[in-house]
Every structure is written in structure tokens, then in C-alpha cells.
Amino acid sequence: MQSSVRQQSLGGRRRRGPRAPRNGGLGRAIRYLGRQRRTAALAYGALVVATIAQLAVPQLVQNMIDAVQQGAIANLIFGQVPAPLQAAAAQRAGTTIDQLRLNQANAESLLINAALIIVAFAVLRGLFSFIQAFMAEKTSQGLAFDLRNEIFAKVQRLSFSYYDRNQTGQLMIRATDDVERVRLFIAQGLVLAAQAFLLLIAALIILFLTNWQLTLWILPLLPIAVVLFMVFGAISQPLFGEIQRRLSALNTILQENLAGIKVVKAFTREPYEVQRFDTAATSLMEQQLKVSRTFSFLFPLIFLIAQIGQAVVLYFGGRQIVGGTLDLGEYQKFSLYLIYVFFPLGQLGFIISLMAQAGASAGRIFEILDVKSEITDKSDAIVLPPIQGQVEFRDVSFRYFSSGEPVIQDVSFVAEPGQTVALLGATGSGKSTIINLIPRFYDASTGAVLIDGLDVRDVTLDSLRSQIGIVLQETNLFSGTIRDNIAFGRSDATDEQVIAAAKAAEVHDFVVSFPQGYDTPVGERGTTLSGGQKQRIAIARALLLDPHLLILDDSTSSVDLMTEARIQKALDNLMHGRTSFVIAQRISTVVNADLILVLDRGQIAARGTHEELIEQSSIYAEIYHSQLVGDVEVEMTEAAPV
């Protein structure tokens, strides 16, 4: 009950885009069971034994009751009926005096034997249903483990264009919620389904064999129960979805009022906000009550059907008993098996909803796993020899989809070893795409990117990327110490090397001011450090690789001017003597660059040095004035003439 409620609320909480899940995902997920062959086999083996034990119990109870009843009849006849009439009474009870005596003598031992067998079966049943449930859980955990590892490995190796198109949150959900949903189905749903079918069919067969007339009486109730469950499933899903929608509307108001508390207070809008919230709270309550109404009608109704089944059996079974064609033990057995029929029916409703959710989830999981990694080593890829630093773009175009608009088009240039290339252009002009093509985060759609004359697609990714230092615009640090983060690209670096890189990147001074120095843990996503500090650590991280080729997306919009000056100094240190590609925002970087590429809508609109361009290119002049930020030359101003 609890798990089904939680299930439904989870189901409602998740609202996704309209992406249609693919079919057959669930089948593929089930095939992963192959890796858990041993535990899965144990689970299903135990299931069969446990179900047989369960099915035996009513029969055993009947044996006990029969023994008691026959003994009781014998007692009654011998005890209350006058001796001459005993034979007649026995005949009326459908037996003989001799049989009665035998019954009376054997009743107690029969009863006790039957009881002992029940206890034995109870132990058997308990043991095997534990094995079944535990092994099913273990199997499903193993399966979730495999799926998560595969998703993670896949995600780690996807090309950048995949991340451009997908949000972190979406990918997270697939590895957590979706895997959990598939796991739930395989742990519970699949086993429950097997158990339910086994139980339902075996119980129905036993019912027919025991007393087919009686079975026919309750048969019409079964389809009613099935229909009710389906109705229930169909009605409750959208209701829960609506609850989630209203709850999130309510939470949005709450969130906004907390985040914007100052604005609310400043404009004294408390009464207005309170009214807004009350409306949302009332609307949520109404929906909750709607669900309650549905539940308070449907749940008892479903329960009632099973109870009516028992009443039907009592009446028609009772008629048979009175008529002498059924005895009490058999009646009791029948009513127990009847529970075994209704119980699995209830489970099937639950299983169907699990299956629907798991199917959609499996589709989403395999959607990731099936993404072809566009960027992989060629089979005959060679190891890139130590880079000299010449980078050539030869008629390079790139588009995300084969049919899409080109992001860059026919870009050609050559950067000689040691040169600094500055890229300029509006947002979306293709600057980032160009720098991402060099370490092969994307592959060119046409044309080629060559490093020292070698096509980047002909060398191994490892040998290529390990020689390129990159500072990305958005700095991600990883949980671990500051040292771990600086040594991110070279875990074998010595302390001296780490400190040297830190000093060059202007990191050392603030690191040693922390109580734990280089062992200071960096919080989740580096939150304990300021933007400028994070960025400098990222620079140290790149510096430690001592790369011959450097790529900088040096946005410093989030840092104050003093920090900006320090970062600039660190970057200047870093660029010295290396071929560097810089998405430039600072005048000094651009002015000092050996080659400036001005990009406009994916094409190189102008190229040259600052002096050349300021004369010739109007686009350059415009960008220069509107986008570039003047440098704070602290040393210079401090020494400024007074």
C-alpha cells in the first residue's frame, strides 16, 4: 500500500517533455537480468516453491477441520443419539457406524499430524518467500547498478554537442528516477506478476477441482474486479498529476516569496501575496479532496467485491453443506483459495501501473545508451607526438545536425607555434565552436583541423587532449581538496609541481591563507570559493599540464576588477611561449594578439592584427568599442604621475 502510494506520487511529480518513449525498452531492460542470472534464477525458483507451499495450506487446514468435524459427528452420534438409532443417524450423516468409530479413534492423531504439517509448510513458505523477495531485490539492485554504470560511462564520453542539447537535470533524472522505476518493476512488478499468475491460475484450477458448481457462482465477480482495478488506475493517474501541478504552483509562490522577501516587504505586498497563496492552497486542497473522494469510493468498493465473493460462497456453499454435497472443511478450503484468487487480481492492477511507468523509463534510459558517441578513436589512430604548436583550420564547417544551419562555415586559418590567436564576435558567432574543435570536443562536419599537420581525427583522443590546456568559461571544480582540483589532469603530479602551478596562477597566496591550505576541501561544485578564486584554480589546473597548446574562454564577468587584474596576470603567465586561442574580452589581449579573427555569423569577417584591423575593419571597430572591456593596469595607475 505504502509503496504504491509513493509510486503514484512519484509518477505525478515528474513532468517531462513530450518526448515519446521508445517501445521495447522494457524488454531490453529485462535482458539485463542475464547478468544477474544466478540470483534471478534463485528468486524465481524460490517463488515456485513458496507458491506451492502457500497453495498447500488451505488443503492442510481442510484436513484438520475434516478430522475435527468427523470426530465431532462421531461424538455427537455416540454421545447423544440413543444406541438403537445410531446406525440410522450415521446413515443420515452419510457414513457407517464402523467408519464413525474409526474417525473417533483417529481424529486426534489426524488433527495433530495435520497441524505439524502446517507448521512445517509455514516454515517452508516463510523461508522460500524470503529467499524469493530478497533475491529479487538483490537482482534488481544489481541491475540498477549495471544500468547506472553504463549511463554514467556513456555520459562521460558523449560529445559536447550532446550536452549542448540536454540539461543536466534531465540526464540526472534518467540515471536516478528512471533507473529506480525500472528497478522497481523488475524487483517487484515482474516477480509479483509471475507470482500473481501462478497463484491465480493454480487457485482457480483448485477451486474448479474442489467444487466446480461453487466456482461458477463466483466467476462473474472476477471480471468486475479486473475492470474496477483498471478504472481505478486510469482515474488516479491524472488526478495525481493535477495534485503535483497545483503543489508546484503553490511552491513557486512560496519560493518566490522567500527569494524575493525584500521586494515583498519593501512594497508592503504581504496581503496581496497572502491572498495569492491562500487561493493556491485552497485549490490544492480541493484537488486533494477530489482524490480523497475517488479513493474513498473506489477502495472500499474493491474490497467489497472480495467480501461479496465470500458471502456468495457462504450461501451457495452452505446450501451444498446442508444438502450434504459439501463438508465444512472443504468449504473453509474453498473460501481460503478464494482469497488467493482475489489477492493476485489486486496485485495485477498495481503491476500494470508499474509496468507502464517502467516502460517509459526504460525507453528514456536506452535513448541515452543508444546515443552514438560521435567522437571516438579511429581503429588505426596514432598517438599524437609532442605538439610543436602549429594549428591549421582547413575549410572547416560545423553543424549540429546534418541538416541544420552551419554554426561555422568555411573557416580557414593557420596559427604558428607560440602565437596568440584572439577570437572576437557576438554571442553565437561561432567563437566557442572553433576552440572546441581543436581538442576534438566536436568533429568538423566538413574540412579538417590539423595540429602540426596531423588531422585531429587521426590521433587518439587521450594523446590529443592531454597536450592541450583548457580554461572554460564556466569553471567547474570537483569535490575534493584544492590540491586534487589543481592536479585534476595529472593525478601523479608532485606537491612541488602543484604549488608551482598554483603560484603561476596567483592561487598560492589565497590557498595558504586557508587553515587547511592545499588540503582545504572544495564544496560541492566549489561553492566555498569566490568566482575569481575558482577561475584561478582552473587556470592552475591547465597550467599544471604544461601544455603546448592553450585554449582560454576567459570570461571574467563575475569577478571584481582587482581580481580581474590578477587573473589577467595569471593568464599572461600561462600564455607565454605557447600557441594560445583566446576568446577575448579585454582590450590588452586583443591588442597584443598575433592574429585576431573577427567572426560574424559563423564566418571569419576579418583577420589581422589590431593595427591592421582598426584601420580596415568597421566590424572590428564596432566590437572593439562596444564589447571589449578596458584593462585595469593596477601597477601603472599606482605609479601614475600625480
Place this chain on the structure above:
Amino acid sequence: MMGGLGGPRQLLEAETSKPKNLSTTLARFGHYFGNYWVLAVLALLLIAGGTYTQVTAPELIGQAVDCYLFPQPSSCWYTTANISATVDARIAGLASLVGILVGLFIAGALLSGLAFYTMSWAGQKVLRRMREDLFDQIHRLSLGYYAENEVGNVMSRITSDTDTIQQALGFALLNVISGALLIVWIIIKMLQANLPFALLSLSVVPVMALATFYFSGQARKAFRKSRQQMGNVNAGLQESIAGAREVQAFNREDQSIEQFRLTNAANRDANIRAASFTTALNPVLEALGYVAIAIVVVVGGLSLLRNQPLLGTATISLGLVFTFLQYVQRFNQPIQQIAVLWTNVQSAIAGGERIFALLDIVSDVQDKPGATEMPPIQGEVTFVDVGAGYKQNQPVLHGISFSAEPGQTIAIVGPTGAGKTTIINLIPRFYDVTSGAVLIDGIDVRDVTAASLRRQIGLVLQDSFLFSDTVMSNIRYGRLDATDDEVIAAAKLASANTFIERLPQGYQTILGERGGGLSQGQRQLISIARAALANPRILILDEATSSVDTRTERLIQKAFDQLLEGRTSFVIAHRLSTIRNADQVFMLKDGVIVERGTHNELLALRGAYYDLYMSQFRREETEADEVPHNGVPAGALAGALRPGSV
């Protein structure tokens, strides 16, 4: 992730928690339910009725056996029947009894349905009331509370606590109450029917209860661990997906995958361990249930066969054996449910405790009893020897005294942490001073109602907060009764009209979370329009530090100038032009006004302001020179403005 040094994130630390002060918390809940006591009492009566039908059904089945199927008139109280009754009479009797049974079942279904509905009705009303109280409290709390408690934490506290209460108020509470009632009732019935027989039959119940509480206790412990592990898995995923570009750039894929594998395996193992307890509970209870059946039949059967009453009580009839059989089969479910759901109820009570604790916080900024309305403000603002701080013994401001005349613009400058924001927070009384006083038109802000004060003060914050609503509503937030034309006029004043009209749906465009979809500069223009619409007498501005493009920058500047016109204004200034135009500039350092005067006066002092100017504002001068439109050759103006040449 790296080296696992980040440690477990306490994502779900409070999943299952126990209330510390049960009775007070329950009393508070009782108080809430008190408003709906009719519903609550009704729900309890309905539950009792439903339980009655559940207890009675086995008795009727027993009667069917004793009266008609296997007549034993001695134990047949339902009707008189005898062993020699005709078959037809017995069937007719049986039919009427089954009829009663069906009626009882239907009544039971109705009662339990109604009980559930009434219960959730009362529960939902209580929950709504609690939510509304919480929401009120959010607004009542002073900003000091939010300085100490992160908004995200307050938010998740409120949502998760109300969520646990929500979950417990429906099924869980109903099932726990009716389950407990059913168990107690059945036990009483059995004891009444035949004490020794009942005691023997019930002998497994304590074992069941023990097993249940042992296994569910262990499982809860194990699940706590597995939740932590799941938190690690999530954190690892989050980090690696968000940082995937870096991982690839630095060739860290293999290490990263291996690390995840370890976290993932730890999660799997923790889950399997928890599963060993959860999966054991059901089989154990089921097996014990079968043992109970065996005991009932053996004890009852032997007594019947030997015609020996147990310990001198009434003889056991076959019907009684049947009734007992039905009873013992009804134990399993409620015991299990109570074990599982009790946790929910417990967490809900603990959640309630935290909610009540939040509701009990007394805001340190409150209207005095007898506070008057602030009369229309002229605009004189005076700080008299003001000290202030957010935490005890950590003063942020010391001995701040100044006076701003109506219509003046005051620029506040200084390094981060100097206390600039604290000063402006004191004017609309977001905080109270710890010493001294803040006077507006000679009236202490603590002597008037906060609402009447704040209504006359406008605020434009650095991080412009917008609501996820239309642009129109966001501007109208400044004055709810403003007409569309007034809103547009305010937008024009704030130079926001042009870009708003270019939005897909103009003023009806719905802004995303935190104003997403607009640039920071545009968001600030909207918040300027909002303040303009409110037409406040005193204006407080916190200029944005982050760079916006030059065009927007100029628009904002123009909008600010328009807005400042004729109002007393306090500006946390980041732009040189603002400072230059200010009537007074306060240079703040470590909570003290170290220098005051006009821009030129302060530069001449060559003190702290001069240093700040050199490191921060000089660049603007240069930039301004290079903007071609002003037509002055680069360098010339800079030279002219260079402090040395002033």
C-alpha cells in the same frame, strides 16, 4: 566525487525523525484539529463503525456454521435452530443470515469510505491552515532571520515538512487508528468468547509484534544509510554531468567512471542490506499467521473432540473455531501496516514540531503596540549615532550619524562588507538598530507601522527580483491599483518601454523564474519601473555591479536620473557618474563613515576614497573617453580628470 573527500551530502538527513516533545506537539496539532472537531469526531465514529463491521463479520460466519450448517443450538444466539430442522428451513435461515452479512459488508464499505473522506477533509483543512500560517510567518519574520537562515533551507524545510504531514494525514493515520482499533477489538471479542482459547490462539501475536518492530527498526536504520549512499550517487552524477566538459578536457573519464562505480556499488550494497530486513518481515509474519491457524484448530479441535471445555469455560463449538480462524487471519495486515505507517506518523509529528518552532519565532522587527501611521514623508532622513549588527556581539555599523535633506541624493561607497547594505536596510526598517535611532522627518521609524513606512519608500535592488508573472503585473507590483496606462508610463520613465514592446507578447509576456529570458540590465529596468510606479518619497538604489552592455547601461543611467529627481535617495554607488552627481558621498569602511563630502572634496582629501577611485572608477573614465560619441579624443579627458590635474 574526487577522492570521496566531499563527504556525504545531507540530502535527506531528516527523512525519518522522532519528535522531541511529543505531548506539546500533539497538543498543537490538536489545537489545529480543534477548529474542525466535528469532522474529527465524526471520522473517529465512522472508523469505529467500520471496525465494528469487520469484527462482526466473522461472528456471523460462525453463526452460519452453528445455526444452519452444523446446527449446535447451544452456541447459536442468532436464531433458534435445531438439529432436526428441515433442509429448506435451514437454507432459508442461511439466506437471511447471508443477507445480513452482505448488508454488513456494504455498511462497512460505506463507513470506511466516509471515514477516509472525513479524515482527509479535516486533515486537508488543517494542512491548508498550517500552510497559510507558515506563509504569514514568512512575511512576519525580519530580514535578520533570512540573513541567518538560507532561503533554500527554509524552503525545503517548509515543503518537506508539510509534505510528510500531508502523507500521514490521509491513509497512514486512518490505517494506524483503524488497525489498532481492530486489533484491540478482536482481542477483546476473543477474550470474551472464551478466555483460555483466546489466550492460546493469541500467543503468536506478541511474537508478531516483536518481529515487526525488530525488522522495521532495522530496516529504517539500514535505509538511512542507503539514503546517504543515494545522496552520494546523486552528487557524483550531478558533479560529473555538470563538469563533463572538464572531465573530457582533462582525460579523466576512466578515473571518473571508476569513482562512480565505487559510489554506485556502495549504494547497491546498502540497499541490499536494507532489503534483507524489509523482505524478511512479510514471510515471518505469514509463517506466524499459519502457526496461529494451526494453534486455533488444534486447541479448538482437541477440546471439541474430547468434549472438554478448556479450564472449565464454556465448551468450544465448531462455529467458534471458525470464528477464531477468521479472527487470527485478520491480525497480519493491521500489524504490518501499523509498523510501516507508524514511521510516517512519527515523521509527521516531528515535521509538525519543526513547523511550530518556525511559527513560534518572534520577529525582532514588529510594530509597537500603538504604533501610528507614518504621515506623508517630506524626505528628511537622519541617523543619530546608529549602531547595528545581524548577530549579537558582531556589530556591523558603529556610531553612524548623518542627515539627508529632502530631495538630496546620498551616494554610499566602500569596499564589500563595509556596511553599505546595512545602512540602507535600516531606513525601511528591515532591521532594527542596536543603538541610536533612525529618524524620518524627525520620527523614529520604530514608532510607526512598518507598512505605512515602507509604502513610502522605493527600493531597487542590485539583483532585480521579478515574479514569474507578466511584465505588466511585475511593474504593477509597485502599486496594485495602477491602470495599464500608468504602468506603461512608468515603464517609459524607466526607459523599459522600448524593449518590453519588442517582447513576443509585449507587456503580457510571462517572465520565467527569477525573470529568466531577460538580460540582467532589462530586469533592472523593470524593477526601476516598478519603483517609479510606486512613486515613493524616499528611494533606495543598489546599483548593479555586473557589466551590462553599454547601450543598456546608458538606459539604466538615464532611468536612474529620472527616478532620483525630486526624491531623497540613497544609492549604493558603483558608477562614477552617480557619485559625481550626489549631494553627499559617504565613504564607508569597517562600519564607520570615514570620509564624507562631495566627489571633488573627497578626492582632494587623498584618503580612502581617493584609493578606491584609483582602483575602481578610473577605468570608467577611460572607457567613457573611448566611446566615440562624446567626440573628445581619448586621453585628453582622462588627463583632464586625472586627480592630479583637478
